[in-house]
Amino acid sequence: MRVDQERVARMTAFKHYRAHVGSRADKFYKDTLFQGEHVMVGLNCLEPGQVQPVHDHAEQDKCYVVMEGSGRFTVGDEIREAGPGEVVWAQAGVPHGVENVGSERLVVLVCIAPPGKG
Amino acid sequence: MRVDQERVARMTAFKHYRAHVGSRADKFYKDTLFQGEHVMVGLNCLEPGQVQPVHDHAEQDKCYVVMEGSGRFTVGDEIREAGPGEVVWAQAGVPHGVENVGSERLVVLVCIAPPGKG
Numbered sequence: 426m427r428v429d430q431e432r433v434a435r436m437t438a439f440k441h442y443r444a445h446v447g448s449r450a451d452k453f454y455k456d457t458l459f460q461g462e463h464v465m466v467g468l469n470c471l472e473p474g475q476v477q478p479v480h481d482h483a484e485q486d487k488c489y490v491v492m493e494g495s496g497r498f499t500v501g502d503e504i505r506e507a508g509p510g511e512v513v514w515a516q517a518g519v520p521h522g523v524e525n526v527g528s529e530r531l532v533v534l535v536c537i538a539p540p541g542k543g
Numbered sequence: 544m545r546v547d548q549e550r551v552a553r554m555t556a557f558k559h560y561r562a563h564v565g566s567r568a569d570k571f572y573k574d575t576l577f578q579g580e581h582v583m584v585g586l587n588c589l590e591p592g593q594v595q596p597v598h599d600h601a602e603q604d605k606c607y608v609v610m611e612g613s614g615r616f617t618v619g620d621e622i623r624e625a626g627p628g629e630v631v632w633a634q635a636g637v638p639h640g641v642e643n644v645g646s647e648r649l650v651v652l653v654c655i656a657p658p659g660k661g
Contacts (some may be wrong), residue, residue: 438618459606459632464656486579500556537581538656
């Protein structure tokens, strides 16, 4: 019975992003909400001052959706601050990264397609 | 000069979802924010009473992120109401749909990977 309940809990198609928020002292925090063959949906949480260095994925498209806080995003030649509701797009091969230059936690939902090394 | 400005505006990697909200009387409203080779990022807006009938994509993973309002989502055997911040996952081949049973507009960001027929 316990196993069945755990199985059902694992299989739900519904997850609130807030249940996946977390922090690490040494680097920004990542969690995975869902992963299929074609896309991974995860959460990145950056405390003030934390950085995701600019990098690129040659074969993966990525989007960020800012859920809380704000960050200074770099995508190609664009550098902009983005807050809640902003969607940031890094097409395959385009360098991208983000820095939390604010005073509160930055929480971004990320989709990476196809899934692979983040 | 005008052309260059338009080109730059088109190419921005930053879009706020609210700039893409809209409505139609006859069926729910869709807009595309970004599309690459591997994923499409779009917005679906359902007025109260509007429905996205249950359907499936045999070869596409999809996730919804509720931005405003709430909806009754169906994914496989699960039927649940979801509001802002909830992420709803429909893996390739799993039937899914949503109905706005509330009194305000439902706005959901959707990612479909790989892109194709919605």
